[in-house]
Amino acid sequence: MLVKNPKFEVSAVNQKQYPKNNLPEIVLVGKSNVGKSSFINTMINRKKLARTSSEPGKTRQINFYNMDDLFYFVDLPGYGFSKMSKNEQEQVGKFIEEYLFSRKQIALIVFLLDIRHSPTQNDKLMYNYIISSKLPFVILANKADKIAITKVDDTVKSLQKELNPIGDIPTFPFSSERKIYKDAVWEFLDDFLNI
Ligand SMILES: Nc1nc2c(ncn2[C@@H]2O[C@H](COP(=O)(O)OP(=O)(O)O)[C@@H](O)[C@H]2O)c(=O)[nH]1
Ligand SMILES: [Mg+2]
Numbered sequence: 251m252l253v254k255n256p257k258f259e260v261s262a263v264n265q266k267q268y269p270k271n272n273l274p275e276i277v278l279v280g281k282s283n284v285g286k287s288s289f290i291n292t293m294i295n296r297k298k299l300a301r302t303s304s305e306p307g308k309t310r311q312i313n314f315y316n317m318d319d320l321f322y323f324v325d326l327p328g329y330g331f332s333k334m335s336k337n338e339q340e341q342v343g344k345f346i347e348e349y350l351f352s353r354k355q356i357a358l359i360v361f362l363l364d365i366r367h368s369p370t371q372n373d374k375l376m377y378n379y380i381i382s383s384k385l386p387f388v389i390l391a392n393k394a395d396k397i398a399i400t401k402v403d404d405t406v407k408s409l410q411k412e413l414n415p416i417g418d419i420p421t422f423p424f425s426s427e428r429k430i431y432k433d434a435v436w437e438f439l440d441d442f443l444n445i
Contacts, residue, residue, distance in 0.1 A: 251440050253317045256294045261311040263345075265352060269314055274321045274443060275355050279346075279380070280362030281372060282328030285392045288426040289362065290315055290323045293436065300325055310342065312349055320445050321357065324349075330372035350383055358442055359387035365394050365405055365423065369413050377413055388420045388438060389413065395427035 262268050278286035287300035300315060300323075313325040326349065327342045350356070359380055363369055369377065380387050391406045402423045410421040420438060424431045 251317075251320075251436060251443075251445075253294045253320075255318055256296065256299055257316045258299060259314045259316045259322070261313050263311050265348065268312075268349075268353065269316075269322065272355050273316075273319065274357035275314075275324045275353065276321060276358045276360060276439065276443075277324045277326060277350070277356055278360050278362065279326055279376060280328060280392075281330040281364075281370065284328065284362045284364055285424075285426060286325055286328065286362055289360070289390070289392070289424065290325060292424075292426040292429065292432060293323070312345070321443055329376065330370060347379075350379075350385070356385055358439070359385050360390060361387055362390050362392045362424075363409060363413075365391040365402070365409065366396055369409070374413070386442070388422065390422055390424040390435070392424045392426075394423040394425040394431060399428075 259269060260267060278289055280286055283303075287302040290300040291297060291302065294317070300313065310327050312327070315323040315325065317323060326346055329339070329342060329346065350359075361377070361380060363373060389410065391409050394402050397405060406421055406423050410417060410419070414421070422431065422435055422438070424435060
């Protein structure tokens with residue numbers, strides 16, 4: 251899909267502020283700094299529509315990006331940022347759960363992992379949470395540019411094996427720096443949205 255006019259629509263800190271329509275939502279989930287905001291920018295060829303930060307733990311709201319009134323990319327706050335107080339981490343956790351649990355128009359969860367590392371304890375908790383939610387999801391092994399191009403496919407396979415041994419969850423490499431992976435992800439999203 252070629253998104254012509256992507257727009258930031260709203261930053262929500264509670265359910266009342268979520269957009270009031272039924273457009274499907276594609277939700278970015280993953281630990282702080284894994285590249286959720288960069289993913290959105292890369293997919294739509296914009297440098298700065300979604301705010302990115304080299305300092306983890308900056309986004310504490312849910313940001314809705316409207317894609318040509320066809321669907322939203324929803325940027326959730328990251329989890330597992332160690333510099334957040336326990337209390338803050340719990341609040342962010344509740345906030346994420348409230349959205350994932352209540353929002354009927356979630357079409358797909360895009361779960362981002364760092365291709366260089368085994369899933370963290372928090373990643374595993376989130377994985378199990380998503381499984382139990384029964385929402386459709388896809389795993390992206392992000393920052394693929396950080397490893398040799400020849401190792402990408404095998405690393406993606408072993409990450410998938412670790413998290414999802416049955417192998418029923420589609421898993422793709424991704425990178426905001428090496429743009430060759432983007433087309434396969436768009437193809438998947440296009441099929442999925444069927445629009
Ligand atoms: N090398 C590399 N850096 C990335 C990639 N994606 C994001 N980053 C960097 O990682 C940092 C965090 O990215 P951001 O999108 O803000 O992460 P978020 O907290 O998950 O939204 C920023 O410095 C980005 O430039 C990627 O695919 N490759
Ligand atoms: Mg972000």
